[in-house]
Amino acid sequence: QPTLGFIMKINFSKPVTDIHRPTHTTVYTHSTDNKEWILTNTDDLLYMKPGDHVNIRFNADLAAGETGAPDATAIIINMGHDNWTVPETPSSCSASKYNYDDALAKSIMFYEAQRSGKLPDDNRIPWRGDSALDDHGANGEDLSGGWYDAGDYVKFNFPM
Secondary structure, three states, X not given: OOEEOEEEEEEEOOOEEEEEOOOOXXXXXXXXXXXXXXXXXXXXXXXXXXXXOOOOOOEEEEOOOOOOOOOEEEXXXXXXXXOOOOOOOOOOOOOOOOOHXXXXXXXXXXXXXXXXXXXXXXXXXOOOOXXXXXXXXXXXXXXXXXXXXXXXXXXXXXXX
C-alpha cells in the first residue's frame, strides 16, 4: 500500500537532547525525558510505493553525562493509509460507479486538516495541533481560528 506521508517514532535507550540534519524528515516533537522523538516526512519524501527503500540519517546529541552510543528502535506510521470508511447509504443514485459518500467524507476530513486556532478535543487529524493562537487584528480583534490554504501560512477567516 502506498505511503502518503508518515510519522517516525524513535525510542532511544539514553536521553538525546537534539537531532541534527535529519534527511527526508523534520523533528516534530519529543518526550520530556528526551528518549522518544517523533519525526515527520518532508515534502521530498511524501509518496512511497511498496518495495521502495529510503535511508533516513541524522546526528544526535546525548544528554550531559551520558556516554556511548544509545540503542534505538524506530516505527514508521503511514499517515496516508486510508482505513476510514463511510457506511453505505441508500440512494436513488445507487447506479453510479462513484462512491460520493466516501468522496464527501474525505473532503470534510481535508478541511479538518486545514483548521487553525484552538482545535477541539475530538480532532481527527493526529499531526495537526493548535496553531496561530496569538493572531490579532490592528485593533486587538481575535483572529485565531480559520483555515490554512495550500499548505502555506496564509489563513482565511470569514465572518459567519
